[in-house]
Amino acid sequence: MELLCFKAPLLSSGFSFGGQPLSLRLGISSHGLSLPSQIRPGSVVCKVNGRERRKAQRLGKSQEAARKRDEVGRKREEALIRSRAQVASASDDRKRKNRFSETTLVENLENLYSADFGGVMSVGVLQLREEEEIPVGSLRVKDLSSKSKLSTPEYQAQNDQIPTVSELEAGADTSLEVVHERFTAVMEETLTELDGKSDDDDMEWVEVGVDEDEEEGDENVEIWEGDLPPMTPEEEEELLREAEKEIAELERAAAEGRDSLIDQTELGLESEDLEPEFEEEYEEEEEEEEQEEVLNRSEKEMKLAELKRLVQQMELEIEADNASSGDNPSTAVEARGSVVKENKKRRSKSSDDGDWEVLYAGPDGKPQASARKSKFNEQYSVEEDEEEVCKERGIPAVMRCFDRAKIYVKAGNGGNGVVAFRREKFVPFGGPSGGTGGRGGHVYIEADSSMNSLLPFRNKVHFRAGRGAHGGGKSKDGAAGTDITIKVPPGTIIRESSPEGKVLLELTKPGQRQTLLPGGAGGRGNAAFKTGRNNAPQLAEFGEEGTEMWVELELKLVADVGIVGVPNAGKSTLLSAISAAKPEIANYPFTTLLPNLGVVAIDYDATMVVADLPGLLEGAHTGVGLGHEFMRHTERCRVLVHVVDGMSLQPEEEYEAVRLELQLFNPELAVKPHVVAFNKMDIPEAAKRWESFQSNLRAKGVEAFCMSAATREGTEEVIRAAHTFVREQRLNAQDYPEEEEKFVEVAEMVRKQRSSPIEEFTIVADKHTRSWQVNGAGLERFTQMTNWEYFEAVRRFQHVLAASGVNRALRDQGVKEGDTVRVGQLEFQWLDSEDMANLGEWKRGVRGSKVWPH
Ligand SMILES: Nc1nc2c(ncn2[C@@H]2O[C@H](COP(=O)(O)OP(=O)(O)OP(=O)(O)O)[C@@H](O)[C@H]2O)c(=O)[nH]1
Numbered sequence: 115m116e117l118l119c120f121k122a123p124l125l126s127s128g129f130s131f132g133g134q135p136l137s138l139r140l141g142i143s144s145h146g147l148s149l150p151s152q153i154r155p156g157s158v159v160c161k162v163n164g165r166e167r168r169k170a171q172r173l174g175k176s177q178e179a180a181r182k183r184d185e186v187g188r189k190r191e192e193a194l195i196r197s198r199a200q201v202a203s204a205s206d207d208r209k210r211k212n213r214f215s216e217t218t219l220v221e222n223l224e225n226l227y228s229a230d231f232g233g234v235m236s237v238g239v240l241q242l243r244e245e246e247e248i249p250v251g252s253l254r255v256k257d258l259s260s261k262s263k264l265s266t267p268e269y270q271a272q273n274d275q276i277p278t279v280s281e282l283e284a285g286a287d288t289s290l291e292v293v294h295e296r297f298t299a300v301m302e303e304t305l306t307e308l309d310g311k312s313d314d315d316d317m318e319w320v321e322v323g324v325d326e327d328e329e330e331g332d333e334n335v336e337i338w339e340g341d342l343p344p345m346t347p348e349e350e351e352e353l354l355r356e357a358e359k360e361i362a363e364l365e366r367a368a369a370e371g372r373d374s375l376i377d378q379t380e381l382g383l384e385s386e387d388l389e390p391e392f393e394e395e396y397e398e399e400e401e402e403e404e405q406e407e408v409l410n411r412s413e414k415e416m417k418l419a420e421l422k423r424l425v426q427q428m429e430l431e432i433e434a435d436n437a438s439s440g441d442n443p444s445t446a447v448e449a450r451g452s453v454v455k456e457n458k459k460r461r462s463k464s465s466d467d468g469d470w471e472v473l474y475a476g477p478d479g480k481p482q483a484s485a486r487k488s489k490f491n492e493q494y495s496v497e498e499d500e501e502e503v504c505k506e507r508g509i510p511a512v513m514r515c516f517d518r519a520k521i522y523v524k525a526g527n528g529g530n531g532v533v534a535f536r537r538e539k540f541v542p543f544g545g546p547s548g549g550t551g552g553r554g555g556h557v558y559i560e561a562d563s564s565m566n567s568l569l570p571f572r573n574k575v576h577f578r579a580g581r582g583a584h585g586g587g588k589s590k591d592g593a594a595g596t597d598i599t600i601k602v603p604p605g606t607i608i609r610e611s612s613p614e615g616k617v618l619l620e621l622t623k624p625g626q627r628q629t630l631l632p633g634g635a636g637g638r639g640n641a642a643f644k645t646g647r648n649n650a651p652q653l654a655e656f657g658e659e660g661t662e663m664w665v666e667l668e669l670k671l672v673a674d675v676g677i678v679g680v681p682n683a684g685k686s687t688l689l690s691a692i693s694a695a696k697p698e699i700a701n702y703p704f705t706t707l708l709p710n711l712g713v714v715a716i717d718y719d720a721t722m723v724v725a726d727l728p729g730l731l732e733g734a735h736t737g738v739g740l741g742h743e744f745m746r747h748t749e750r751c752r753v754l755v756h757v758v759d760g761m762s763l764q765p766e767e768e769y770e771a772v773r774l775e776l777q778l779f780n781p782e783l784a785v786k787p788h789v790v791a792f793n794k795m796d797i798p799e800a801a802k803r804w805e806s807f808q809s810n811l812r813a814k815g816v817e818a819f820c821m822s823a824a825t826r827e828g829t830e831e832v833i834r835a836a837h838t839f840v841r842e843q844r845l846n847a848q849d850y851p852e853e854e855e856k857f858v859e860v861a862e863m864v865r866k867q868r869s870s871p872i873e874e875f876t877i878v879a880d881k882h883t884r885s886w887q888v889n890g891a892g893l894e895r896f897t898q899m900t901n902w903e904y905f906e907a908v909r910r911f912q913h914v915l916a917a918s919g920v921n922r923a924l925r926d927q928g929v930k931e932g933d934t935v936r937v938g939q940l941e942f943q944w945l946d947s948e949d950m951a952n953l954g955e956w957k958r959g960v961r962g963s964k965v966w967p968h
């Protein structure tokens with residue numbers, strides 16, 4: 115049997131930073147390598163002063179407050195620095211925070227080091243060496259507090275004492291016990307050397323990379339009780355949101371050129387006094403604290419000075435920009451107003467440095483692009499191209515965002531299974547009793563009739579279902595994670611956020627509810643692995659990771675009738691006359707920016723939904739007025755009511771222009787049945803034009819109606835005519851049942867993927883780098899769920915690779931000793947050795963922890 119040896123697999127998990135310790139799993143040790151029993155391989159370890167730590171713990175609240183304050187300062191600083199450095203976008207930054215790669219590891223750990231949580235003396239990382247010959251015993255400790263030590267010859271020499279595989283193979287003592295002994299000695303020596311304080315009774319090593327919310331269970335269950343647990347996804351999200359708010363606030367403040375952005379108290383310049391009740395208790399330690407404070411303060415003062423300098427610079431820039439423009443910054447909305455009110459020509463002006471672009475009316479008096487661009491905006495805006503285009507056309511933000519949104523969804527991770535054994539008086543050999551983890555929360559999506567826009571998604575973008583609880587001892591299974599339901603207005607289409615933009619779901623009926631993403635399955639505990647041959651299994655699985663994805667939402671209103679027409683024609687007035695809806699009505703164009711819906715009751719049982727849309731102008735397809743993007747909402751309407759403004763000088767031309775715009779937007783719209791309603795008949799001037807309008811349209815074969823939306827005269831006829839069409843259309847629709855739903859059910863897809871067999875895999879070889887990628891949904895899932903902490907799990911993994919034919923396939927394709935093999939996110943090294951036996955058995959050591967055999 116072949117042996118795949120681990121080559122420093124970087125299993126990243128929820129890397130969070132913010133004054134909080136991190137949860138980091140750098141990987142697992144090579145087979146057989148064990149560590150000092152209280153520290154797990156791949157953990158981030160901190161050497162802390164025990165007394166300090168305990169004090170910090172007791173200080174509780176005040177320390178937390180101080181941390182938060184520090185965080186605010188840090189976030190501000192980050193926001194500024196990020197802006198200055200023109201980091202591509204906020205989302206990039208988020209990514210950087212959430213994930214980490216090998217390259218950012220050291221940076222992140224430095225952050226960890228600089229974070230102040232109760233007297234950290236030094237931070238060490240147990241890291242697997244990355245050289246090719248990695249295998250056994252090549253752990254090293256990195257002291258980030260004094261990097262220089264890493265380069266000292268003594269340190270190097272110490273490191274080199276750790277044997278490598280080549281050495282082992284070259285005939286050195288290959289007994290793993292010896293290796294382990296040597297390694298432990300080196301480790302201890304290094305640690306002692308690094309800290310020089312390990313003899314101090316107060317010093318203790320703690321692991322800060324820990325599994326969250328482990329439940330306390332059986333004595334034998336290996337459970338980490340972390341003092342400083344990592345942040346939960348919710349907390350992390352909260353933090354991110356706060357950070358985003360901060361950034362927005364900063365930007366706004368900067369845009370307004372507000373005086374000073376720096377609130378000294380917020381930056382934590384005031385020293386945090388101990389709470390009175392603790393004062394006496396810590397009198398003796400006050401001196402130490404003072405020293406620390408002096409250090410902190412000088413550091414913070416430097417930060418503050420830097421921040422002030424940056425802000426001043428920004429303010430100067432803004433002033434310079436304002437001066438060079440000589441104009442108030444025009445917003446998109448203002449520009450729109452100006453277009454409509456008077457197509458007044460304004461100077462087109464650009465500043466000396468070309469950063470300004472103030473364009474208004476074009477030569478023909480038609481509005482052109484109107485956008486304000488400045489150095490400042492360019493730096494801070496994270497807008498996408500498309501949005502930029504809309505902006506240039508002068509479409510208000512509320513219109514851009516009401517029918518489109520992009521959100522992030524993540525199903526909950528499954529809880530981990532645990533290893534536990536029943537221990538009861540008079541029950542010897544109680545057997546395995548490790549429970550299974552709970553499933554992760556599902557993500558549902560539901561059409562909520564009380565919503566009519568996607569605007570809420572401007573405030574909340576991330577949706578994460580809760581993770582399942584871990585299993586417990588005594589065969590207790592973990593609770594399922596909390597499900598979440600995302601509410602969207604009826605008529606929402608959910609698309610994959612990709613260039614193809616596959617439609618995943620479509621919610622048309624109110625109350626319709628679909629599973630968007632199913633939660634990850636819980637990992638099995640050791641009770642589930644009990645077999646006749648192995649009745650005391652010591653392995654458990656990790657919970658399955660919940661799927662995550664970005665999806666785009668698009669709202670297409672579901673209405674039977676759409677009211678179209680030029681601005682100010684009386685569309686909203688008509689809707690208010692025929693239904694209980696109360697749209698805004700005013701005597702200026704573009705009163706309506708968002709479609710309004712109203713329900714019209716014709717008879718007891720005959721109702722229809724009518725949508726009043728924003729006004730449409732000639733040239734809308736080129737972006738005139740509000741453009742014609744909103745016409746998308748008419749695509750689902752069965753019938754259109756075209757309101758013609760009776761007060762227009764040339765109603766026929768106006769009618770034709772709107773028809774043309776409809777046709778240009780979508781030819782299908784032009785062939786939809788439509789009712790023409792000549793409005794404002796109560797005004798004599800309009801009434802005079804009616805006759806000629808009617809005859810002109812008759813000549814074209816269109817029968818027009820006349821009405822006065824204000825007095826409601828004639829509106830009923832119009833609505834009845836529209837209803838007749840709607841009824842016909844509904845009947846027709848029944849004759850031809852709607853096309854089969856073509857959309858892809860994500861949930862089904864995910865479930866299918868999850869149940870795909872392990873034997874289905876493909877191998878991609880890169881002969882240059884001698885690496886092999888094994889792809890296969892089943893295999894990747896299995897790899898992800900394997901808990902490498904347990905030796906039996908590792909062995910099971912090996913068996914599965916052999917049984918599923920992966921090993922054979924790799925060998926057939928010519929894999930060689932030392933090649934890199936990747937399965938999912940894990941990286942292994944291929945060893946031809948068939949020596950599984952010498953890995954021995956895990957034995958129970960002191961205090962129930964597992965150590966390598968002695
Ligand atoms: N006299 C009279 N005035 C009307 C009639 N219908 C609408 N108006 C007036 O025309 C103006 C515009 O009406 P709205 O209903 O806001 O027009 P709209 O088509 O919705 O306009 P936008 O939403 O801007 O596209 C308002 O001042 C109304 O009072 C009518 O039948 N007679």
Ligand SMILES: [Mg+2]
Nearest residue numbers: 685686705706
């Ligand atoms: Mg209106």
